[in-house]
Amino acid sequence: MLRKEKAVIIGGGISGKLAARVLSDFFQEVIILERDPEPQGPVPRKGTPQGEHIHALLFAGANGLEELFPGITEKFNASGAVKINSTQDVAWFHHGVWKLRFVGDYTTILQTRPHLEWHIEQYIKSLPNVTIHYSQIVRNYLYIEEENRITGVEIIDCSDSIRTINADLIIDASGVSSLSSRWLNKREVHIPEEQVKIDLSYFTKTLQLPDNRNRDWAIKLVYPNPPLEKIGGGISKVEGNRYLVTFMGYHNEINEKEILKNDNGFIEIAKKLPKLDIYQELKDATALSGTSIYRVPNIIWRRFDKVNNLPTGLLLIGDTICRIDPFFGQGMSIAVLEALALKKLLTNHNQTNQQMIETFHQQAVKIITPIWNMVITEDFRYPATIGKKPAGLSIQQWYAKNIFLLSSQNQDIYNSFIKVMHLLSPTSTLMHPRIIKSVLKRTIYK
Incomplete structure (x- = not known):
């Protein structure tokens, strides 16, 4: 059963495409508005300056991508992506030691970001109720002041023609410099952020x-x-x-x-x-x-879940909410996990669209929090890093460093670390008594 007639997604990057795939099962019409021209192959896009650098899908992200786009992993492999054993074929020097190398239970797909995104886009184009409009700049929201409700978007195309699109749901997946942040700031709506x-x-x-x-x-x-x-x-x-x-x-x-x-x-x-x-x-x-x-x-986490008067009809996703330190390779996987959370919420037809939006923003917090904490624990190892430090930072850093070092010696600990790093297990996994015992033993006898 379809929930509503039309949804509009601002931004045709990874987050936007993932959102479109999810919405296609619940809305009669889904429109993606992308400011870049239509790509003619798996090549870098101007709107994705990070796209030319090394990218990785963590295990949780790869599994979720296959769930959303059945068969896409095989398409990656058939068109040249490199399938490897995640522990045997990776040589990783980390905190002064080489990680253990052994034939493990997991595989990783190595490919360029444009190659990955191209295959997702071809899948999206096969969906009959999804349309991608290229070279479109969304410059404003259609807004009913009395109801504090966004009802659509105002766009301008490459020929400078201005038009409007009304929709039952607007998703902003345009990234860290999003229209929503600028629009809300202009209206003096406070967005708490880290x-x-x-x-x-x-x-x-x-x-x-x-x-x-x-x-x-x-x-x-x-x-x-x-x-x-x-x-x-x-x-x-x-x-x-x-x-x-x-x-x-x-x-x-x-x-x-x-x-x-x-x-x-x-x-x-x-x-x-x-x-x-x-x-x-x-x-x-x-x-x-x-x-x-x-x-x-800067890395930045905009807490839209804490905005008191966020307009109804607007959902934020991906880097629009949180740009994480890309050094840890978690950005695309966060977007996949958010898309899966959105899919689960949309299956609940007892919720209105607005209830779904509010719940999604809360779910995004649960996805981002442990990842954000892991990342800043490492970023704050540098004295020049500026920001709010988490409580117990020095203890977290000491414990994490011991886990890193033990990953060069202890296969069981390395496996546990890999599952946490790849978002398959919670960070509490690394607090198992046997791991704590190994950390303390290493500290005492090093």
């Missing part, structure tokens, strides 16, 4: 590596050991027998001018990593692209 300044910069190239029979990994990660080390890097095989190489630096540690001078400037950054493994791969590599840059000055 913000942490990390000054993170990403630099990425696509490369071709020479054949090497001794290369026993598909993705290699060399993370910094805070607080003294601020630069990390990763090299990941993707479709087309290519490799993405991403360097990241906290608190503007990487000199942008030096890295952009030439290809050699990019490679020289690899010498500043805690290990020279990535440099050894790059010194004989062939560059297939220029250097892409993405900056995240």
Whole structure:
């Protein structure tokens, strides 16, 4: 049974497409308004500057994506994505130690963000009641002041034509610089938020590596050991027998001018990593692209669930609510979990649309809270990080570091850590008595 006639989604990125897939089962008509032109293939989009860097779907995100788009994982694989064993084929240097490598129970799909998003978009286009309108800028909401209700959007297209669309539900999936935030601020509606300044910069190239029979990994990660080390890097095989190489630096540690001078400037950054493994791969590599840059000055969590007079008819999702530190690879998986929560709520036909919206914003808090806490625990290892520190931070950091170090020795602990990191298990899993005992034993006898 369909709930209402029409829903409009602002933004055709990952969150917008996920929302459209969910709404297609409950609304007669779903319209996605995307400001970028229609893509002609799995290529980077201007509206997704982060799209050229290394991306990953965590286990929970990959499972949820398959639930929403049955068969899509096989489409990824059939078109060149790289399927790997998540513990055997990943070489990960973390907090000064290499993680254990063994044949585990989980697999990971390595691919570029445009490749992943292209396949989702093709699925969306096959849905008869979903339409994507490209090159559309949503510039205002249609709003009934007396009812504090949003009833539609005002848009402008590439020919400067202005038109309006009325809808029973508006979903803002336009990201951190969303229309909703600007619109509410202009109306002096207070949006409580948590913000942490990390000054993170990403630099990425696509490369071709020479054949090497001794290369026993598909993705290699060399993370910094805070607080003294601020630069990390990763090299990941993707479709087309290519490799993405991403360097990241906290608190503007990487000199942008030096890295952009030439290809050699990019490679020289690899010498500043805690290990020279990535440099050894790059010194004989062939560059297939220029250097892409993405900056995240702040991570931010806008608490729309706490807005006292949020207009009815408006639902926020994805980065519009929370932009997380992308270094931990959780953003897309958060969006998938939010979409699954939305799907579950929409199946309850005893709720009105507005009750569903309010409950969704509360559900989003439950999804984001543990992930946000994990992320800022790590971000605050750097003294230059600015923001509200959680209670018991030093104890959390001490305990987490022991888990990281034990993951290089104890397969059981590493498995537990992986399940938490990939959002399959709650963080409380790492407080099991046997794990606490191992942490205390390591502390006493190290």
